[in-house]
Amino acid sequence: MKIRCEASFRPDIALPIRSPLNLQLSPLIALQKLDLRIAELKEQRRKIPERLEANESPLREATRGFQEASASGEALIKERRGHEKDLEAHEDRIGKMKDRAAQLKTNQEYQAHLFEVEIANKKKGEIEEKILLAMEQIDQIQRIITGAQATLKESEAVFTKQKATLDELDRTLASELADLDIKQKQLSGQVEKTLLARYNKLKTTRKDQALALLKDGICLGCRLQLPPQLVSQVKRAQDVHTCPYCYRMLYWEGEPGTEVKGATDRDQAQNFEVGESV
Ligand SMILES: [Zn+2]
Missing domain, CATH: 1.10.287.1490 (Helix Hairpins)
Structure with a gap:
């Protein structure tokens, strides 16, 4: 399993669509919820x-x-x-x-x-x-x-x-x-090792939030508007994509989308836009 930048999406090595969530990220989403709860309890205890x-x-x-x-x-x-x-x-x-x-x-x-x-x-x-x-x-x-x-x-x-x-x-x-x-x-133990290492590294640098939810085209980790192509890719949930601004791994809670059919790598790269703060 490989973490790849959204701009270099290669359908040939991406996992098949698994609804409703990308299976690679499912255990990580659960892990983040657990880690956040642990951090919260530790904070309560520290106080x-x-x-x-x-x-x-x-x-x-x-x-x-x-x-x-x-x-x-x-x-x-x-x-x-x-x-x-x-x-x-x-x-x-x-x-x-x-x-x-x-x-x-x-x-x-x-x-x-x-x-x-x-x-x-x-x-x-x-x-x-x-x-x-x-x-x-x-x-x-x-x-x-x-x-x-x-x-x-x-x-x-x-x-x-x-x-x-x-x-x-x-x-x-x-x-x-x-x-x-x-x-x-x-x-x-249930998370693939490379992904776990990536998650743990991001967790340290991103205040326990290695994953960010994609909502209304916005990365909820940094609150910046994401490029439409990336939004589509994350919604398709075929592979792990990261936010170009905060580098958190993005996930989508709805049904996988199908709106990027036919888009090429070059198209996707060109479609990147500067993030807007909301
Ligand atoms: Zn972000």
């Missing part, structure tokens, strides 16, 4: 990690929110404890100050003592205010933490479900791909 990553984004956000709120809460508790220690130490000082009062001898010393106690009490009030403020802030942050915790829990549940779905999809795709791989090997 799973990034889908998982995207699904995990709200969970990461919720985790960060919870961690930040918790850290703020801890910092505030630490601050409150610091103030409480200050207060304790300060009350201790006031106590000692008051104990010293009995030892005071002069009125002047007593007045100075009263002033000292007044200042100390004022400072005590300030520390107590700081403690109250910290406690209020702790209450607020506690509410934020509770909310963040609920969001986190919800995000975890949603992500667990999404992950399970994607894991299941990955398993299904892997299993389907394994089946298709076997079918692909079987089908490849």
Whole structure:
């Protein structure tokens, strides 16, 4: 079996007409369908990690929110404890100050003592205010933490479900791909070797589309208008013809045509036209 350019069509070595499709191309058409399905499934599988990553984004956000709120809460508790220690130490000082009062001898010393106690009490009030403020802030942050915790829990549940779905999809795709791989090997075995090599080469350079359907005189691989003689030849389905623009092997899904009766090689070559983009 030989792949030949449409311009050098030689009826003497062409296979007899086999309706509705050229038998040389039938297994290849099936193979391309399979290969395209395999490529599609592989693409779906390739995208799973990034889908998982995207699904995990709200969970990461919720985790960060919870961690930040918790850290703020801890910092505030630490601050409150610091103030409480200050207060304790300060009350201790006031106590000692008051104990010293009995030892005071002069009125002047007593007045100075009263002033000292007044200042100390004022400072005590300030520390107590700081403690109250910290406690209020702790209450607020506690509410934020509770909310963040609920969001986190919800995000975890949603992500667990999404992950399970994607894991299941990955398993299904892997299993389907394994089946298709076997079918692909079987089908490849049914294609004539030279044709298969040609197909595989074209497949690599033409983004998995080695074959192109001919429709309304247009190669659906490159969307260019094909020369009328070539269209007729492809419709006759006697041999493998390639698109002069994208080099894909052309096939026709209708009944084989008969409109090129009597055309010579020279006629066909002369009838080639420049492809028009549609
Ligand atoms: Zn083309």
